[in-house]
Amino acid sequence: MKQCMETEKLHRRIKKIIGQLNAIDRMIDDETIPCENVLMQVNAAKSALHSVGKVILEGHLKHCVIDGIQHGDAEKTVEEFAKAIDHFSRLS
Amino acid sequence: MKQCMETEKLHRRIKKIIGQLNAIDRMIDDETIPCENVLMQVNAAKSALHSVGKVILEGHLKHCVIDGIQHGDAEKTVEEFAKAIDHFSRLS
Amino acid sequence: MKQCMETEKLHRRIKKIIGQLNAIDRMIDDETIPCENVLMQVNAAKSALHSVGKVILEGHLKHCVIDGIQHGDAEKTVEEFAKAIDHFSRLS
Amino acid sequence: MKQCMETEKLHRRIKKIIGQLNAIDRMIDDETIPCENVLMQVNAAKSALHSVGKVILEGHLKHCVIDGIQHGDAEKTVEEFAKAIDHFSRLS
Numbered sequence: 001m002k003q004c005m006e007t008e009k010l011h012r013r014i015k016k017i018i019g020q021l022n023a024i025d026r027m028i029d030d031e032t033i034p035c036e037n038v039l040m041q042v043n044a045a046k047s048a049l050h051s052v053g054k055v056i057l058e059g060h061l062k063h064c065v066i067d068g069i070q071h072g073d074a075e076k077t078v079e080e081f082a083k084a085i086d087h088f089s090r091l092s
Numbered sequence: 093m094k095q096c097m098e099t100e101k102l103h104r105r106i107k108k109i110i111g112q113l114n115a116i117d118r119m120i121d122d123e124t125i126p127c128e129n130v131l132m133q134v135n136a137a138k139s140a141l142h143s144v145g146k147v148i149l150e151g152h153l154k155h156c157v158i159d160g161i162q163h164g165d166a167e168k169t170v171e172e173f174a175k176a177i178d179h180f181s182r183l184s
Numbered sequence: 185m186k187q188c189m190e191t192e193k194l195h196r197r198i199k200k201i202i203g204q205l206n207a208i209d210r211m212i213d214d215e216t217i218p219c220e221n222v223l224m225q226v227n228a229a230k231s232a233l234h235s236v237g238k239v240i241l242e243g244h245l246k247h248c249v250i251d252g253i254q255h256g257d258a259e260k261t262v263e264e265f266a267k268a269i270d271h272f273s274r275l276s
Numbered sequence: 277m278k279q280c281m282e283t284e285k286l287h288r289r290i291k292k293i294i295g296q297l298n299a300i301d302r303m304i305d306d307e308t309i310p311c312e313n314v315l316m317q318v319n320a321a322k323s324a325l326h327s328v329g330k331v332i333l334e335g336h337l338k339h340c341v342i343d344g345i346q347h348g349d350a351e352k353t354v355e356e357f358a359k360a361i362d363h364f365s366r367l368s
Contacts, residue, residue: 002123005130014117018110025106031094035152036176038097042145043179046138050183050365053134058358060127066354069345078342082334084128087135089326089365091142091274142273150266158262161253170250174242181234181273183366186307189314198301202294209290215278219336220360222281226329227363230322234367237318244311268312271319275326 004063006055013052020045053088060084096155098147105144112137145180152176188247190239197236204229237272244268280339282331289328296321329364336360 020041027038061081068077112133119130153173160169204225211222245265252261296317303314337357344353 002120002127004127005120007120010120011117014113014120018113021106021110021113025103028094028097028099028102028106035094035096035148035156036172039145039148039152039176040179042141042148046141046145047183049134049138049141053131053138054362054365056127056131056134057361060131061354061358061361062351064127066345066350069342070350074342074346075338078337080128082337084131085333085337085361085364086330087132088361089275089330091139146270146273149269153262153266153269154259158253158258161250162258166250166254167246170245174245177241177245177269177272178238180269181238181367186304186311188311189304191304194304195301198297198304202297205290205294205297209287212278212281212283212286212290219278219280219332219340220356223329223332223336223360224363226325226332230325230329231367233318233322233325237315237322240311240315240318244315248311264312268315271316275323 004059006059010052010055013048013055017045017048017052020048057084057088096151098151102144102147105140105147109137109140109144112140149176149180188243190243194236194239197232197239201229201232201236204232241268241272280335282335286328286331289324289331293321293324293328296324333360333364 024038024041024045027033027041065077065081068074116130116133116137119125119133157169157173160166208222208225208229211217211225249261249265252258300314300317300321303309303317341353341357344350
């Protein structure tokens with residue numbers, strides 16, 4: 001198990017997002033549901049996934065990045081963390 | 093089936109994202125995988141979900157919005173579509 | 185003057201963002217101001233600029249897009265509008 | 277002058293964005309310029325401003341955050357940095 005990850009919280013959230021996606025998958029075939037509602041559910045799942053990324057990034061910061069700065073190559077550690085933040089903050 | 097949705101494309105993409113999430117769920121417990129790699133997979137799934145939203149929004153525009161403007165209440169149609177774009181473009 | 189733009193509102197907002205940027209430009213040299221505060225001002229200006237984009241996109245939808253659908257080439261109009269939404273929703 | 281900021285690079289970029297905003301301000305009144313083009317310029321300025329935020333965040337990480345972790349309160353330092361990343365990655 002990863003030390004730096006809040007694994008239980010992450011598993012719970014990912015399972016929930018998979019549930020949201022299965023619900024969206026069914027909504028797509030249901031012609032009584034307006035498109036706007038399907039889109040709102042997609043946005044909600046996207047935000048939930050962004051939050052999962054945030055939890056991972058923070059766990060990484062609080063464990064691996066602190067550790068790398070205190071006991072490893074500080075420069076390389078922050079260089080790589082800066083890249084991770086950059087990817088996290090964009091929709092590529 | 094919804095006229096305005098490319099249902100097959102959407103089902104295929106959603107299934108793929110669910111597959112990505114199941115892979116991420118396993119990666120979280122695997123201590124040989126660096127956090128950055130998990131985060132990259134989360135970002136990839138988030139971008140894929142954004143694209144699903146885009147496909148829905150475009151289908152809605154090309155069918156429901158055109159139809160609403162040509163044969164319904166044009167003002168109300170664009171008012172609601174503007175709201176949908178707003179939600180789509182933010183991580184709330 | 186563009187019919188489709190709320191020009192007064194837009195001029196006012198753009199002037200305000202330029203004011204925010206001039207303030208940020210001064211903050212950068214002031215060592216009594218924490219980085220986090222500078223960053224918060226940058227984020228505020230970025231959000232304000234996103235809102236300017238939203239006002240333009242909505243004006244375009246309510247005038248040019250409705251007009252194009254009712255009296256022009258509906259397909260080409262929505263094709264181009266879909267592209268505009270796509271750019272608007274990303275940080276490229 | 278702030279030690280942690282690449283002040284020259286930041287001043288140059290902010291001046292450039294102010295120039296972009298002044299150009300947008302003029303485009304708004306020019307009815308020969310299509311809305312889409314104005315919107316593209318707004319998106320470009322928004323991306324440039326996001327990059328300014330990125331430069332500040334990285335400078336902060338490479339100086340203040342490393343320093344806080346090595347010589348100050350590591351926990352508080354990363355707690356605050358996590359908040360800064362969170363704001364940076366959203367359009368609120």
